[in-house]
Amino acid sequence: MTDHRSFSAPTYGARHVAIIMDGNGRWAKKRMLPRFAGHKAGVEAVRRTARAAQEMGLEALTLYAFSSENWKRPESEVSDLMGLLRRFILADLAEFEANRVRLKVIGNYRALDPSLVAMIDDAIARTADFGPTTVAVALNYGSQDELARAAQTIARKAAAGEITPDAIGPDAVAAELDTVGLPPLDLLIRTSGEQRLSNFMLWQAAYSELYFTDTLWPDFNGDTLARALEEFGRRERRYGGL
Template sequence: MSGLSASPASSPVTGGGNVPRHVAIIMDGNGRWAKRRFLPRIAGHRAGAEAVRTVVRAARDMGVQALTLYAFSSENWRRSTEEVSDLMGLLKLYLRREIRELNSENVRLRTIGDLSGLGKDLVALAQEGVEATKNNTGLNFVLALNYGAQDEMLRAVRDIASQVAAGTLSPADIDHASIETRLDTRDLPPLDLLIRTSGERRLSNFLLWQAAYAELLFVDTLWPDFDRKALADALSDYGTRERRFGGR
């Protein structure tokens, strides 16, 4: 259930615990939530979008610096054409509805992943949101769109290889920082806590490099039911953990 994270610093909170600077969530269980209610899958995704609204604001209020949500993975293209279309439509609806409110709440919207693989309308909306909120100083709200950690690392390695081939980088100078500064998350705080909902216990190609020393938390709650209290409970659990970073 638990792992360790990439950096020992974190923010103090009331009660002697610590608030993780960077929280990432694999939002799982929308389909099962809908199935249990005899609803179509899109109803589960719509309920999941409402959970996103709740959790973003809760994370901001609780002092989290960065919240990364796995909104659409590079593997999600394998789903039915109808479901992919529904998800894309829901993402566009969410962005249209939320950009102004995020901006008014001092939340900075960011994206990670290969946006070139998405539709032009969705990319334009995402870029509009990023541009509109770029000067905000509160929570960094990061949407992982068409994201896959293996693809992210492959892109980093290809960039390094091209510099080596061009003679501008020596193989002897390649180190951890050479990878990290080329990752999509390069200007975000190190990942402290990774949560997966719905009872599944795998990372599903999400932030694999960043999770090397992250605390891992797997909860049975389906994503549409993951609310402010669920996030508070997750942060409380994080605050009880002793992080050794391989030192002992």
């Protein structure tokens, strides 16, 4: 098994990795446990993976924590997820500060409960000047919504005469996305064996490598991440060229 402690992500050229964290429910079902137990184990996987990402030298790790479609889940499950998020911030902010890891949140998180928004804003502010590792958490995030919000911002600028239509290119769009300031996405991982993007980072994944693993998210760790990065290092990225 790979020892992630001796692994260096820059060796393989990866700066930014994103993960669709899937399989909490199936992990719990296999063990005849309630779904909440799977989500709680998933939080532990977040901790392990964030620590490993910093040890490996990644500049950015983006985690799909709660999608804009997850509101369709039972109210009790949504409440459990929000409670876990609160506890994660309370319990882990000190570790983020001690390790100088910057926290970023993407998605329309301001639509969440005001007290939770205040906690998130405080955590973001307290880690804003840290680096070089950033952990970005996608909350109430949907890529189509992100692109629509970016288009609205650009349209308002054009209507105000701040930009001309001819000036609207890929860079102008990227500058209005939630991921502005993060390195380009190199590798997108999805756990649990599913092979779809589920409305996650559609723009950013245009030229990223995709990696699918049967590992359920609560079982994910630094070794799993290292194997994904090793596979990434073996791939040849042409960006449409020869």
